[in-house]
Structures are given as structure tokens and as C-alpha cells.
Amino acid sequence: MRMHIISANIFVGAAIAMVTVVSQLGAATITYNFDDGTTQGWTNVLASPSDPPTQFEATNRSDSGAPAAQSGSYRILPVVTSFGSPFDQDSSHNTLVFRSPVFQLDTSGSISLYLIVGMGTLATPGADFASLPATSASSGFLGVGLRRVSDGAYVLSERRSSNSATTWEQRDFTNTEITTAGLVGVPLTLDFIDYREGSFGWVGLDTVTINGVPEPNAALLLMIGIAGTLRYRRRKLGSL
Numbered sequence: 001m002r003m004h005i006i007s008a009n010i011f012v013g014a015a016i017a018m019v020t021v022v023s024q025l026g027a028a029t030i031t032y033n034f035d036d037g038t039t040q041g042w043t044n045v046l047a048s049p050s051d052p053p054t055q056f057e058a059t060n061r062s063d064s065g066a067p068a069a070q071s072g073s074y075r076i077l078p079v080v081t082s083f084g085s086p087f088d089q090d091s092s093h094n095t096l097v098f099r100s101p102v103f104q105l106d107t108s109g110s111i112s113l114y115l116i117v118g119m120g121t122l123a124t125p126g127a128d129f130a131s132l133p134a135t136s137a138s139s140g141f142l143g144v145g146l147r148r149v150s151d152g153a154y155v156l157s158e159r160r161s162s163n164s165a166t167t168w169e170q171r172d173f174t175n176t177e178i179t180t181a182g183l184v185g186v187p188l189t190l191d192f193i194d195y196r197e198g199s200f201g202w203v204g205l206d207t208v209t210i211n212g213v214p215e216p217n218a219a220l221l222l223m224i225g226i227a228g229t230l231r232y233r234r235r236k237l238g239s240l
């Protein structure tokens with residue numbers, strides 16, 4: 001009987017090691033380039049229905065004042081009547097938040113994205129989604145918050161380092177930042193946020209790359225298989 005228990009423990013240890021290996025091998029990269037003309041699953045969770053800019057959209061519009069895309073023809077820009085006069089993009093509006101689908105990162109996780117136009121005046125969006133102001137202000141945030149789904153906290157954030165309506169700037173949530181913040185295996189979203197108004201009081205987004213996303217299907221299927229095998233072995237051990 002003692003030998004059977006040792007055998008079961010060795011088997012469970014090997015199974016855990018196998019899951020770890022598969023999880024690392026199964027890491028995927030997700031890229032959002034918006035070049036199919038859709039938001040690719042991102043949604044406007046806060047909008048400004050009656051007052052341009054009303055929300056964010058994937059667009060290939062080419063009117064003067066709309067910055068060209070970083071990749072392909074499409075990028076995320078605020079919905080305005082015109083980027084020229086009357087310069088809707090600079091006017092006051094309700095806080096805008098455009099949110100990615102939920103994802104998780106493994107120990108190799110990192111994120112890069114591109115921002116254009118305003119750097120905003122605040123360094124961070126604030127503590128969490130619930131604390132965002134309702135409306136824009138001349139002192140406000142423009143950029144991306146990395147939101148922990150469980151409590152809405154903006155654990156990390158990125159914004160431009162200067163204003164430019166012509167040059168995209170790459171910004172990164174590095175692997176060190178993500179692991180140090182304890183975000184491995186934690187459900188997250190990227191929130192693209194605008195609550196600033198005035199000159200350069202708007203922002204565009206393109207080419208978001210999320211590295212180190214576990215592929216749940218492969219790991220899940222393996223775990224289901226292991227659970228089935230363990231049940232079989234328990235029945236077998238019990239019958240001895």
C-alpha cells in the first residue's frame with residue numbers, strides 16, 4: 001500500500017510539471033491593429049453621446065488634422081465631425097474609456113502600443129476606474145491604464161512623453177513592470193482613456209501587441225485529461 005501512495009505522488013508531480021511546460025510552450029501573442037476596420041473586440045465603456053468627441057472608433061478617415069495610421073490604414077481616433085474647424089477634438093466632453101477584451105499574462109508577459117497627439121497633464125489616470133472624473137478638464141489624463149479586473153485598479157499606466165500630432169510614440173508595459181506588480185495570471189484590460197480638453201487634449205491609439213498570453217485551450221484540455229487519468233488511478237488504487 002505504501003508503494004502505491006509514493007507512486008501516486010510521483011505521478012501528480014510529473015503532471016504538474018507537464019502543465020507548466022505546456023503553459024510556457026502555449027504562450028500566444030495578441031495584436032490589435034484595427035486594420036479590418038473594426039474595434040476588434042474593444043468597447044467604449046464610457047462615452048459622451050451628445051458632445052463631440054463622443055467616443056473612440058477604428059477609422060481610416062483621411063481629413064486634414066487626422067494623423068495617419070501607425071499600421072495599415074486604420075487606427076483608433078475620437079469620433080468628431082471634423083478635425084479642422086470647429087476643432088471638436090479639443091472641446092470639453094464626458095470622460096472617454098475604450099476597453100480591450102480581458103486577457104491574462106504568463107511570466108513572459110509584456111505589452112507594447114503606440115500613441116499619438118497629446119501627452120495630457122496628469123501622469124496617471126488615478127487609482128481605479130471608479131475614481132475617474134465624469135468629465136474632461138484642462139488638467140486631465142490621456143493614455144492607457146492597465147486595469148485589474150477584480151477591483152478596477154489602474155495598476156500601471158502609460159502616456160506619451162511629449163505632444164505631437166504627426167509622430168507615433170511606442171510605449172511599453174515591460175515584463176519587469178508586470179511581474180513586479182504581481183500581474184502574472186491576473187485578469188486584465190487595457191483602458192484607453194481621455195479626460196483632458198484643450199490644445200492637444202486628445203489622443204490616438206494603434207498597433208497594440210500583448211506578448212505571453214497563455215493559450216487556455218491547450219492547458220485546459222491537458223488538465224481535463226490529467227484529472228480523468230487521476231480519477232481512473234484512484235479507482236484502480238481503491239480497488240486493490
Ligand SMILES: [Ca+2]
Pocket residue numbers: 033034035069070071072073074075206207
Ligand atoms: Ca492600424
Ligand SMILES: [Ca+2]
Pocket residue numbers: 089090091093136194195196197198201202203
Ligand atoms: Ca479630450
